[in-house]
Amino acid sequence: MSSTIMIVEDDIKMAELLASHIKRYGYESIVIEEFDNILDDFNKTKPDLVLLDVNLPSFNGYYWCRQIRTVSTCPIIFISARNGEMDQVMALENGADDYITKPFYYEVVMSKIRSQLRRVYGEYAPKLNERVVERSGLTLFPERMELSFGEKVVNLTKKETVLLEMLLTKSPLLVKREALFEQLWDTHAYVDENTLSVYIGRVRKKIQSLGINDGIETIRGAGYRLIITWKKDID
Structure with a gap:
């Protein structure tokens, strides 16, 4: 079963290009088009990884990262034109796993996606006995x-x-x-x-x-x- 990547990016052209590359590597993608209820979309679709922009309508990506972290530990990678040190620190402090600055190479994005999926779900994932x-x-x-x-x-x-x-x-x-x-x-x-x-x-x-x-x-x-x-x- 292929992994599902949720793309939260208000630049629709960039979101579609990301979705195209994700599909090329055998993953499923979900492109968010309405940005008022991102947590609801997350809970409905339960993606394996989230690509999240910082600058979004209504609430920024830091806010939505915190909201997702209340229900999930899935990997979250920020993709943003903000390239300052504090922007990256803010992302990590709010629960992100990685941060990619725009412009970027799509192959680098895919490499980071694969790395996070391996770390959490694949060969590098910790073998823990789940508590019940x-x-x-x-x-x-x-x-x-x-x-x-x-x-x-x-x-x-x-x-x-x-x-x-x-x-x-x-x-x-x-x-x-x-x-x-x-x-x-x-x-x-x-x-x-x-x-x-x-x-x-x-x-x-x-x-x-x-x-x-x-x-x-x-x-x-x-x-x-x-x-x-x-x-x-x-x-």
Whole structure:
């Protein structure tokens, strides 16, 4: 199965040329044409690598790089006319794996794409045993940031993954709010109390989308616990 490359470049001619070279090397390409919901496009298509410009309509590439990093560790290569040191530093600090300045040779771009794909998915990829946390059929894959129940799967953000791993590991025992704060933010001294409630609400909805009702129980003044009950199919 060939790898899929998502191209986020508002110069349509350049994007088409990149797509043509990518196809020539046996990869699939997805060219983004609307730039308001790039993260939604990423989640729908699940590419293996992203080519990302810095200067984009609405939000710049640094912003979208950070958004992608909340759900994926796939390789991200910036391609930009900005050639200053700080531009490259900004890209790497925001989660990029490489940075190519325009104008560029297409063969160099392809070489860097192949290198990143080998590093993450191929012969150079680290051979790690994937962790799995499971309770009563609800299964969390922390490295993938995915939660599954039966045949249904939902994607999680990094903090949602951490929160669910704690609840699943302790289930059906209580997890104190203080412990969740410490794990999610190191300290809760500078985090609003309601922030945790917001994350709990998001995780509740994702669990419910899998068919599990009332999955997270609130113990007032103490914390939360995960209790798994699910809907029965009606013939």
